[in-house]
Amino acid sequence: MPNPIAVLVEDDPQQAESSLSILEASRFDARSFESIGPVLEYINTSSELVDLFVLDRRLPVIAGQPASDELGDELLRIVRSKYPDARLIVFTGFATIPHLQDALQGGGQLPAQGSDPIDRVTVLQKNQSLEFKRHVEEYRKLLQDLEDVEVIFLESDGPDRLDNRALRRLAFEYRAVSIRVTPLAGGLTGAKVWRCELHRAEGHIATVIAKRVNKATVPGGLPDLLPRGVTTSTTATLSGLMAGSCLNVLQVAGPTTxxxxxxxxxxxxxxxxxxxxxxxxxxxxxxxxxxxxxxxxxxxxxxxxxxxxxxxxxxxxxxxxxxxxxxxxxxxxxxxxxxxxxxxxxxxxxxxxxxxxxxxxxxxxxxxxxxxxxxxxxxxxxxxxxxxxxxxxxxxxxxxxxxxxxxxxxxxxxxxxxxxxxxxxxxxxxxxxxxxxxxxxxxxxxxxxxxxxxxxxxxxxxxxxxxx
CATH class of the missing domain: 3.90.1200 (Aminoglycoside 3'-phosphotransferase; Chain: A, domain 2)
Structure with a gap:
């Protein structure tokens, strides 16, 4: 199974080498950049599932040009918009209160099964290498917990990497260790629909229908106007760790839907x-x-x-x-x-x-x-x-x-x-x-x-x- 991908943007060679070493030691495949221009080209052309961004706040557009906090803040804004559920760690030489507020606003938390959820956005100073290592290792363990889930795909070719992540995210929500997946006919918009049998170590715990969508379903509307017998309700909408997509979970009664x-x-x-x-x-x-x-x-x-x-x-x-x-x-x-x-x-x-x-x-x-x-x-x-x-x-x-x-x-x-x-x-x-x-x-x-x-x-x- 390929390692998760991290993107590092750092123009200080010594800091970049240190951060890269920590990322690779935690088994991330790192994409390293030293200025904004190349990383924007990567963001605009790559279809890779990026789980972690490590960004310097003070960056130049092109290597060798003057760097500024404003450019780094703009990159942070772009990354947060394009990767709405990736983990972000921002390095700054001097983190002011307004910058902390701006960086953390709306960051939210990532899914976790323990009592301490992981904040999505963290701001560190350049001398906090030990704290950086701890955050990277903590997040890598969360991703490993997802990767440990067994996905058994029935009746067709296996899912792509994002589908795999979405299905593991579903199992993670139910604290399942294995998920058996049968594809169902999706919509003409290309959305994926699966029947999922969820298992813990002690056996089967639930069968649900899952559909990967681009945004959360708004409650109410047509489903509430129909008799309960001819529709199935959305019991949950999951997000996080799925490249910004969501997963609608529909409860079913029979084991062979x-x-x-x-x-x-x-x-x-x-x-x-x-x-x-x-x-x-x-x-x-x-x-x-x-x-x-x-x-x-x-x-x-x-x-x-x-x-x-x-x-x-x-x-x-x-x-x-x-x-x-x-x-x-x-x-x-x-x-x-x-x-x-x-x-x-x-x-x-x-x-x-x-x-x-x-x-x-x-x-x-x-x-x-x-x-x-x-x-x-x-x-x-x-x-x-x-x-x-x-x-x-x-x-x-x-x-x-x-x-x-x-x-x-x-x-x-x-x-x-x-x-x-x-x-x-x-x-x-x-x-x-x-x-x-x-x-x-x-x-x-x-x-x-x-x-x-x-x-x-x-x-x-x-x-x-x-x-x-």
Missing amino acids: YSLMSVLGEDPTRAVDLARPVWDALRGIADQSRTLPVSEICVSLLAWDSLSDLLRKHGVEVPSGTLTATVRVGARHGDLHPGNILIDNDQGVLIDFDSATFAGAALDPVTMLISTLVHPDSPIRGASWPGPIEIAETFGTPDFGRGHPCEVWFREVLAWAADSRASEREFWALVLAYSARQLRYADVLSNADTVDRVVAIARRATVVLSAS
Whole structure:
């Protein structure tokens, strides 16, 4: 297992040598810089997981140029912003009270299982080498505690280094020593979702769903509007030691939770039966009728200018965004696909509310419909059907999917969409926006057949909107 990475920025050769020696003795892989310019280039170009920054307060932009406290303070600000949960140790020749207050403000504490949590930011004077050594060793022990956790990754290639850290961070929270991980279908935003079985030395202690996200989920909203039976609550949001990302932890009841996506290809009728209670619950959300331009209806998914630019690159000219449409606006999931419905004790429960928004009632059935054709984990995505001709002739009608093994799935999702939409323009505006949004994702753009499928759906939407 590779050693954790530390970044040292120090223009005093003697101090740099001393600090580097302490870092390497504690088994850090150190990246050493003597001025601000090179370290900023590293920060802006590197994707490495950096756990520790050791910064001099007085630094030059380029080696040999005059150094100043102001430049060092600016570097500290940049590092704190870009690495919001890394450990920072700042050396200063004379730490004034205002500087201490500024450096420590909002620093917070790092996760710890003992009674003495570790402060995230520490300011030391240049002569405090023993204190520096103690802080480095203390932090390295915390990282070692994380590395000691066994991660057993099932059913696919193992996780990358950041995923490994996030999973160990989850185990650390539960005081587990081993975690068995099964990947589940993530969102179209690329977020990772896992089913995690947590074990202590004495045996299994919990099974949870974990999703790595870029920011903490705000309490309230759509999950609180749905019946408890069709959704699972976020029991915790973990942060710290994950390169600024967060981990949402969802409690589940059954030991063999799996994704609806895995059911769709094997038994589409059962997939409909499992999904229907979730669809019915979403249909029951209170909303209000409004008349809006289609550009405003689309904004819950994609701004109209961005939509137009993306489709123009693929030869699709959109109609005027000033077309008006009746729409029922309410709380919507925003990224509903079969991977966001988990089967827990033979019941479908809805997860992943990071894209929740206020939008038209047709939004969730539209994303459910199209996602099964474009999602990287969908059993239908790689199939030759539907081709552009089939899409141009039947997409959005009861004939779409007729004769396909998943015919019942498409028929029922389209029936849900027809029941939910307030107007034909609302439905097709959301189809246009969601299909255009797919052209922003690397996994879609890397597959020519999927791009052709998405473009054909968008073109079909423009034809219907223009004729409406």
